[in-house]
Amino acid sequence: MTIDWTKIRADFPLLARQVHGKPLIYLDSANTAQKPAAVIAAVDAFYRQHNANVSRAVHQLGSEATEAYEGARRTLAAFLHVRADELVLCSGTTFALNLVAYSWALPRLQPSDVILVTRMEHHANIVPWQLVAQRTGATLRVAELRPDGSLDLEALWAAMTPDVKLLAVAHVSNVLGTVNPVAAICREAARRGIVSVVDGSQAVPHMSVDIAAIGCDFYAATGHKLCGPTGTGLLWAKREHLQAMPPFLGGGEMIKEVRFDGTVFNDPPHKFEAGTPNIAGFVGLGAAVDYLSAIGMDAIQQREAELLAHATEALAQIDGLRIHGTAPDKAAVISFSIDGIHSHDLATLLDLEGVAVRSGQHCAHPLLQWLGVGTTCRASLAFYNTHDEIDAFVAALHKVKRLLA
Incomplete structure (x- = not known):
């Protein structure tokens, strides 16, 4: 059965809003997931x-x-x-x-x-x-x-x-x-x-x-x-x-x-x-x-794996960007750093572009110490995200990177 992911996305009222005059791109589902209308x-x-x-x-x-x-x-x-x-x-x-x-x-x-x-x-x-x-x-x-x-x-x-x-x-x-x-x-x-x-x-x-x-x-x-x-x-x-x-x-x-x-x-x-x-x-x-x-957890896992692959490939093209965590078996969570840019500055400017990512230590201080970084940005994907959102996120990263360079 083919799933209409556009229709699924429409089940989440908050995803239709704008932030700072820009369409919201919500990439913080590892922090908290958005709620479908059925739950509300x-x-x-x-x-x-x-x-x-x-x-x-x-x-x-x-x-x-x-x-x-x-x-x-x-x-x-x-x-x-x-x-x-x-x-x-x-x-x-x-x-x-x-x-x-x-x-x-x-x-x-x-x-x-x-x-x-x-x-x-x-x-x-x-x-x-x-x-x-x-x-x-x-x-x-x-x-x-x-x-x-x-x-x-x-x-x-x-x-x-x-x-x-x-x-x-x-x-x-x-x-x-x-x-x-x-x-x-x-x-x-x-x-x-x-x-x-x-x-x-x-x-x-x-x-x-x-x-x-x-x-x-x-x-x-x-x-x-x-x-x-x-x-x-x-x-x-x-x-x-x-x-x-x-x-x-x-x-x-x-x-x-x-x-x-x-x-x-x-x-x-x-x-x-x-x-x-x-x-x-x-x-x-x-x-x-x-x-x-009703959607099916296997279908959700497959959808998020496709989004993760798209995002990982696109982020790899950004000079100075380092992804933390490259295990073969991985969920749709991408923690990353960009050389010379503090994660809080990056997340703040991404927010002005309508992109919501988390920055900080993610309640995992010992892990970040092991990684050798003070903070990271984290983009966490969910099945209600889209490939177009990933492209817009990467474009916003390029823009912010130029501003902070």
């Missing part, structure tokens, strides 16, 4: 027709809200090929990883233990483990990269010594675009008795993800990169982990019975969902998953 409509409809709290009221609105919220959980579970009762709904990847850190790692790790992370991790998959290490006396160890930005797997295997109890790894790097072979990594970790935590923030929006096939212990993802509302995300965990982990937050909904002499907690995943959740946000996220599923 689903959130609007919830507030207009069904707004109530979940799992508390027996009236009609309460039942409708609960069904909508739990329906989103089921939709996400099917999308990721897991059981719904193993899926904790939360505010995003950062919360999900902290939940693992404080509820699984903190009660278990000892001073003799090692937490293994990779050089390419986002701060959200570094800082929680540093905090746990500080409180338990455990050690943080770093697995290094090859020059092209891919993981050095031989070095990773060597780093998986018997004292390693937890491995945290990105499915896809938010800076390099590197797609890590997480199934092989998690299989090797399991063989050695190491618990694996995968940050799927940059993977789930861009490819078909089968968590069960990956074989990890924990998998985290965020909703706003998946064309859903901000403040939504998920943690998948093996059922035995969820049952053994103590609650991270206490309050309403995560309990069965509260007495002053003790509390009986709810069953997972609700044990970890204290308080009123972002109900409308998850309704929107469920709508986003339905929208993406």
